[in-house]
Amino acid sequence: MEIPAIVGGGLIAIGVGIGLGGIGRGAMEAIGRQPEAYGKIQTAMLIIAALVEGFGFAALFVL
Amino acid sequence: MSYTDEETGGKVYVGIPLPVILWDDGIKIFSSSKLNHGESIAQIEDKFYKLYHGKIYLTDSKGTINYNEEGHPTNIVPLDFSITKSVVSMILVSLLMFILFKSLARSYSRNGLVAKGVGRFFEPIVIYIRDEIAIPNIGEKNYRKYMSFLLTLFFFIWFCNMIGLSPLGINITGNIAVTFCLALLTFIITTVSGTTYYWKHIFWMPGMPIYMKLILAPIELLGVFIKPFTLMIRLYANIIAGHITMMTLISMIFIFRNWLGSSLSFALAFFISIIEILVALLQAYIFTILSALYFGFAVEEEHDH
Numbered sequence: 001m002e003i004p005a006i007v008g009g010g011l012i013a014i015g016v017g018i019g020l021g022g023i024g025r026g027a028m029e030a031i032g033r034q035p036e037a038y039g040k041i042q043t044a045m046l047i048i049a050a051l052v053e054g055f056g057f058a059a060l061f062v063l
Numbered sequence: 064m065s066y067t068d069e070e071t072g073g074k075v076y077v078g079i080p081l082p083v084i085l086w087d088d089g090i091k092i093f094s095s096s097k098l099n100h101g102e103s104i105a106q107i108e109d110k111f112y113k114l115y116h117g118k119i120y121l122t123d124s125k126g127t128i129n130y131n132e133e134g135h136p137t138n139i140v141p142l143d144f145s146i147t148k149s150v151v152s153m154i155l156v157s158l159l160m161f162i163l164f165k166s167l168a169r170s171y172s173r174n175g176l177v178a179k180g181v182g183r184f185f186e187p188i189v190i191y192i193r194d195e196i197a198i199p200n201i202g203e204k205n206y207r208k209y210m211s212f213l214l215t216l217f218f219f220i221w222f223c224n225m226i227g228l229s230p231l232g233i234n235i236t237g238n239i240a241v242t243f244c245l246a247l248l249t250f251i252i253t254t255v256s257g258t259t260y261y262w263k264h265i266f267w268m269p270g271m272p273i274y275m276k277l278i279l280a281p282i283e284l285l286g287v288f289i290k291p292f293t294l295m296i297r298l299y300a301n302i303i304a305g306h307i308t309m310m311t312l313i314s315m316i317f318i319f320r321n322w323l324g325s326s327l328s329f330a331l332a333f334f335i336s337i338i339e340i341l342v343a344l345l346q347a348y349i350f351t352i353l354s355a356l357y358f359g360f361a362v363e364e365e366h367d368h
């Protein structure tokens with residue numbers, strides 16, 4: 001059992017979780033302020049979520 | 064595909080043998096049934112090849128594999144250009160795309176700018192790619208040159224991802240060589256279509272004090288290579304993570320041989336496969352929009368900030 005590898009994997013998961021949560025929070029607030037722009041905000045949110053998740057997957061893969 | 068034959072207890076393989084193409088002082092093409100899934104040694108004009116752990120090695124007539132200290136084989140590996148299942152699936156996907164979109168294109172000329180037939184479902188997607196992905200990023204003037212590449216990219220990645228979810232066991236975009244080639248195409252197109260404005264912004268960013276220019280140059284140069292690299296890794300890691308999760312959960316059904324564990328694993332596998340359908344579309348969309356973004360950077364015109 002490699003403890004550093006396990007701890008690293010957990011930290012990556014925490015990092016991705018915080019990142020995606022932050023994106024979701026920003027998107028929800030923006031939708032709340034301007035409900036007409038729902039489509040554009042959703043598109044931008046999905047793009048940034050894919051970027052963050054891609055980075056998380058890459059880190060997990062290297063690990 | 065293989066199953067265990069009940070009568071003899073040996074493995075019975077069901078499938079079509081595909082050609083193996085090797086380059087080893089000249090092209091050697093033979094059917095993969097000669098390699099017989101790693102059990103027999105193929106003899107082609109006094110050279111012997113053996114399939115061992117998924118790779119083809121050059122051996123002698125007895126099929127010896129020489130190992131070094133760590134246990135890795137040290138036989139010569141000839142250049143392998145074989146037609147594998149992934150290659151056949153890619154050819155089938157391209158054929159499917161060609162038939163679909165050719166019939167869509169022809170239906171326009173016959174029905175007066177109204178699409179008919181199966182291709183109708185893809186028309187809104189094509190328009191979406193043109194209006195929301197290509198024009199905002201690349202600009203009105205020269206988005207047409209890149210539209211064919213972006214459309215091909217989107218539908219190819221989408222269809223390949225979807226096929227990877229089927230029970231046929233075909234893994235195209237989960238192969239890092241495939242995503243490497245897709246990202247390489249994006250990189251080549253951005254490099255070839257880069258204007259002097261683009262290269263100036265990378266090596267000598269105008270409008271900054273001189274020390275900032277020297278700091279920014281290596282970072283921007285790294286960015287030129289890292290951006291397609293992340294495209295490759297993102298697609299590969301998302302798809303392969305989905306496949307591994309599915310495989311693990313489906314195997315758990317057979318490991319838990321009671322009602323509770325198997326049904327829970329089945330439910331989890333079902334939900335993960337629904338998410339994977341979303342991921343298939345999303346990853347194709349992300350790859351396309353980021354490629355369009357990079358093309359937009361490359362062909363940006365001089366304008367006042």
